[in-house]
Amino acid sequence: MLFVLVWSVRLCALGAWVATAVACTWLLGVAPTPQPWNGPVVWGAVAAGCAVVRALLLWVLRVPASVAWWRRRRLRGAGTGTGAVSLSKERENNRGRWDDWSDWEDAHELSFPGDEIWTKLRTAAVWVLVAFASGAVFVGMWSVSEAGGKAETLRDAGAEVSAATVVLEPGKVRADVDDENVVRGYSSRLVVSVPGGPERLTVKGAYTLGKPRKGDEVDVLWARSATGLGGYVHEDRDLPMIAEGRWKAFPDTDSGGMMLFAFILVAVVFGAVLTPVFTLVADADDLQELAWSPLAQTVRAALTAGVFLGWRPLLLGEDPHVVELLFAGGGFFLVLIVYILTSMRSLR
Numbered sequence: 057m058l059f060v061l062v063w064s065v066r067l068c069a070l071g072a073w074v075a076t077a078v079a080c081t082w083l084l085g086v087a088p089t090p091q092p093w094n095g096p097v098v099w100g101a102v103a104a105g106c107a108v109v110r111a112l113l114l115w116v117l118r119v120p121a122s123v124a125w126w127r128r129r130r131l132r133g134a135g136t137g138t139g140a141v142s143l144s145k146e147r148e149n150n151r152g153r154w155d156d157w158s159d160w161e162d163a164h165e166l167s168f169p170g171d172e173i174w175t176k177l178r179t180a181a182v183w184v185l186v187a188f189a190s191g192a193v194f195v196g197m198w199s200v201s202e203a204g205g206k207a208e209t210l211r212d213a214g215a216e217v218s219a220a221t222v223v224l225e226p227g228k229v230r231a232d233v234d235d236e237n238v239v240r241g242y243s244s245r246l247v248v249s250v251p252g253g254p255e256r257l258t259v260k261g262a263y264t265l266g267k268p269r270k271g272d273e274v275d276v277l278w279a280r281s282a283t284g285l286g287g288y289v290h291e292d293r294d295l296p297m298i299a300e301g302r303w304k305a306f307p308d309t310d311s312g313g314m315m316l317f318a319f320i321l322v323a324v325v326f327g328a329v330l331t332p333v334f335t336l337v338a339d340a341d342d343l344q345e346l347a348w349s350p351l352a353q354t355v356r357a358a359l360t361a362g363v364f365l366g367w368r369p370l371l372l373g374e375d376p377h378v379v380e381l382l383f384a385g386g387g388f389f390l391v392l393i394v395y396i397l398t399s400m401r402s403l404r
Contacts, residue, residue, distance in 0.1 A: 061117050065348075068110035072360070073185055075103035080192035084319075085305035087199035088297050090212060091373035100371075104364040107357040114350040172340040179343050183331040186395050191323025193363070194388040195315045200370055206261075207288045207298050213279035217295045220248035220257065220276040220287070226268040241265050246289060248276055254283050262289035322388060330396070338402035345402075352398045359394045363387040 079099035086093045207215075226244040233239050246259040246268060257278060264274065277288040277295045288295070294307040306316040335343075346352055366383025369376040376384065383390070 058117070061113055065110055065113045065117065068106045068113065069347075072103050072106035072110065073181065075099045075106060076185060076189055076360075079103055080189045080196075082303070083192050083196040084199075085303040086196070086371075088294075088307075089301050089303055090208075091371075093371040097368060097371045100364040100367065104357075104361040107353075107360040111350065111354040111357040114348065114353055117348075118350055171344075175340045175343050175347075176335055178347070179338070180331055180335040183334055183395075184327055186391060187323045187327030187330060190326060190388040190391045191319040191321075193367075193384075193391065194322050195319045196367075197385055197387070198315055198318065206285070207277055207290070207293070207295075210277050210279045210282070210285055210288055211298055211301055213282040213285065215277050215279045215288075215299045217275055217277055217299050218250045218253060219273055220250045222246050222268060222270055222272045222274065223249045223256070225270050226262075229268065231267075232263075241292065242267050244268050246274070246287075248274065248287060248289075250276065250278060250287075253278065253280065257283065257287045259287040259289050262287075263291060264289065265291045326392060330392075334396075334399050334402065338399070342402040346399060355394060355398055359390060363390065 076099075079096045079102075082093075082096045082099065086096060224247040226246055229242055229244040231239050232241045232243060242264050244262050244264070246262045248257050248259060249255050250257055257276065259276060262268065262274070264272075266272075268274075274289050274291070275295055277299060279285060292309050292311060294304070294309055294312075297304050297307060306312045306319070362383045366376070366380045366385075366387060369380055370384055
């Protein structure tokens with residue numbers, strides 16, 4: 057029975073790792089695709105489920121271990137000093153003996169002989185995933201905030217991209233300036249003529265990098281079946297990608313470049329710092345205790361479930377509650393903080 061429990065814990069850990077990696081990868085480029093985004097929802101549910109089941113199994117695993125612990129303490133107390141065996145020697149002798157798991161006293165006895173390298177590699181894989189997930193959640197929140205607008209409404213109506221000509225003088229032209237008062241682009245109201253389509257198509261809130269003028273040619277996103285929706289012009293977004301509704305992470309636009317920079321800053325930088333610290337500096341025995349600690353893994357499982365439940369309404373196109381929005385918006389920060397705090401003991 058304990059053999060099954062131990063391997064169930066290990067398989068749940070592997071399942072949670074793989075499912076989290078898939079869900080976060082999917083999340084990076086899901087914004088251009090139509091909602092609901094069922095892929096990240098399914099894989100996120102698998103990750104949260106595996107994490108919760110693993111935490112529960114760790115508590116179940118403690119029941120026979122606690123009984124064995126009291127039995128051993130009583131036997132040692134009744135024995136003589138000459139017959140006592142050192143805890144470290146007994147721990148080493150019990151390591152990897154599957155038939156003796158009912159008597160394990162601490163997490164070290166559940167490991168295999170010479171498992172220090174495996175423990176380090178396993179911990180490194182966890183921290184690489186933590187950094188990757190934090191970056192993906194941060195970028196995902198950014199990209200999701202751009203979804204659900206007019207472009208996505210046109211896409212759902214069967215949009216296409218055409219080269220159109222501005223046929224009237226642009227109205228409501230407004231310059232978009234940065235903090236240094238440098239013009240980055242212009243917002244305006246355009247009326248364009250689409251070849252093979254409407255001769256007059258209104259585009260409200262058109263964004264162009266240069267100041268728009270009559271006679272300019274612009275790419276416009278429009279739906280042949282819903283010309284009443286008007287058009288969409290935005291020279292800083294990949295309109296063909298939006299029209300096709302295909303997955304793409306970090307599009308070839310200014311915003312895509314900023315997303316890539318943010319991902320590198322969060323995922324790569326934190327990963328490069330935290331992974332060596334909590335893998336190479338920490339002792340392998342302490343890392344093993346952390347991996348099999350019911351309390352620490354319960355906290356991490358609760359975090360995984362909370363972030364998933366926070367993201368679920370956003371992925372399904374529903375309006376999130378305040379608590380859900382907090383877990384979704386602050387997910388990248390919560391992941392880093394919780395994993396750092398639960399790992400501090402391994403650095404003692």
